[in-house]
Amino acid sequence: MAKEFAWDWISRNESQMIEVSDKVWEFAELGLLEFKSSELLAKTLEEYGFTVDRGIADMPTAFVATYGSGSPVIAINGEYDALPGLSQKAIAQQDPLEEGAPGHGCGHNIHGVSGMAGAIGAKIAMEKNKIPGTIKFFGCPAEETYSGKVFMVRDGYFDNVDAAISHHAGSTNTAGIGSSLAVKSAKFHFHGLTSHAAYSPEHGRSALDALELMNVGVNYMREHIMQEARIHYVIEKGGMQPNVVPDYARSWYYIRAPEMSQVDEMITWILDIAKGANLMARTKHVVDVVEGCTNVIPSKSLSDVVVGNMREIGAPEYTNQEMDFLKEMNKSITKEAKIELLRMMKRPDWEDFVDVLIDTTIPDPWDKGIVWPGSTDVGDVSWVTPTMEFTTATGLLGDPGHSWQTVAVCGMSIGHKSMLFAAKAIAGTALDLLTKPEQLKAVQDEFEKRLMGREYKCPIPDDVKPPHEVAREAAKITRT
Numbered sequence: 001m002a003k004e005f006a007w008d009w010i011s012r013n014e015s016q017m018i019e020v021s022d023k024v025w026e027f028a029e030l031g032l033l034e035f036k037s038s039e040l041l042a043k044t045l046e047e048y049g050f051t052v053d054r055g056i057a058d059m060p061t062a063f064v065a066t067y068g069s070g071s072p073v074i075a076i077n078g079e080y081d082a083l084p085g086l087s088q089k090a091i092a093q094q095d096p097l098e099e100g101a102p103g104h105g106c107g108h109n110i111h112g113v114s115g116m117a118g119a120i121g122a123k124i125a126m127e128k129n130k131i132p133g134t135i136k137f138f139g140c141p142a143e144e145t146y147s148g149k150v151f152m153v154r155d156g157y158f159d160n161v162d163a164a165i166s167h168h169a170g171s172t173n174t175a176g177i178g179s180s181l182a183v184k185s186a187k188f189h190f191h192g193l194t195s196h197a198a199y200s201p202e203h204g205r206s207a208l209d210a211l212e213l214m215n216v217g218v219n220y221m222r223e224h225i226m227q228e229a230r231i232h233y234v235i236e237k238g239g240m241q242p243n244v245v246p247d248y249a250r251s252w253y254y255i256r257a258p259e260m261s262q263v264d265e266m267i268t269w270i271l272d273i274a275k276g277a278n279l280m281a282r283t284k285h286v287v288d289v290v291e292g293c294t295n296v297i298p299s300k301s302l303s304d305v306v307v308g309n310m311r312e313i314g315a316p317e318y319t320n321q322e323m324d325f326l327k328e329m330n331k332s333i334t335k336e337a338k339i340e341l342l343r344m345m346k347r348p349d350w351e352d353f354v355d356v357l358i359d360t361t362i363p364d365p366w367d368k369g370i371v372w373p374g375s376t377d378v379g380d381v382s383w384v385t386p387t388m389e390f391t392t393a394t395g396l397l398g399d400p401g402h403s404w405q406t407v408a409v410c411g412m413s414i415g416h417k418s419m420l421f422a423a424k425a426i427a428g429t430a431l432d433l434l435t436k437p438e439q440l441k442a443v444q445d446e447f448e449k450r451l452m453g454r455e456y457k458c459p460i461p462d463d464v465k466p467p468h469e470v471a472r473e474a475a476k477i478t479r480t
Ligand SMILES: [Zn+2]
Pocket: 106, 107, 108, 143, 168
């Protein structure tokens, strides 16, 4: 059987896949700067006979690797960006490799390589069994910051894809069917006039005043927005020192809601508040939309295929040494914090997991109808093709995520096992979709039903390009 052949191939070649994952873990490159990581993945796919198109959608670290021809076209996505300041050794106590440097706190080294290994496994099985169709591995930059996939969707790279699958490090082996919040991010630039703040304040116009008035307005608006919405901001520039009236101030806002139309409604209100603040402070202002991503359209039928494959493969087992590692790491998390986290997961009978170190079950997804309070650029892919991003248990249950604990497990055998398990689930799912037209049809029928005739609208304006300069600047700041 083609699937067993692919799984066996992944097992036989696991040392190479682990080596790639560990290198990406060591590189720990930030969004849009993943030069070494993306090249390593692209080169490995080329070695196995994929044709690679590098630098797509105006991003040097984005690529698409293709094998085969004709339909169906199955996409497999992989990410490889790290997070700032999370450098950590692959050990059970907090100890940075390099103080202040980035680390894979969201496990994207596992994410990129599970997809790559799954794509290669599926390709080898297609070749051996003469299975027609196309596999496309998408190397997706900057998930954490600049939503790389949105630019790839905007440029049409997912237009002829029949279904897309990917994996993410997580706390459970399952394929969730919840959604995420749509988000837009905007920067508000206020311009005033400098003057001596004591001698001639009447000649000054404070950009900081305008910015603060805007924030006050938005915080009053907050009372009248829907429960699931989120608005958060930072002040990026607020002047240099108190005796100079600041002539420039800048805030950065995230605005989130279950649907993009709701985000847009809130933005219209916020733009009016900014205008009002501007009038009050006698300043000028400019608004830049930086980025955005759309809510996830779930797929129960893709979830069924992925969970079915996970159960056929069987969840990883852990050695005594690995369990001791987790026991040691567990000391870094209080019981109260773990209870809070489990409650938030909304899993039925979550109380049974309070003393569990790593979840080895493969449950049915329990999040039907739930909108999780984060956002992801996977959402944009899910509006143009049926999409599933599933999780495998990658480390300590109770790990808060974006944490040193995640970095540590993703650089050692517990993370490797999660990656190989996910690679096999990806290969199995891709081969099912390529060889069982009735399953692919069910996936596509559900997709049409959930879209309800709505069309995808890219949240990023046509003239906004991937923010390479911003990414380079951010990397400089986070290094110091
Ligand atoms: Zn992530």
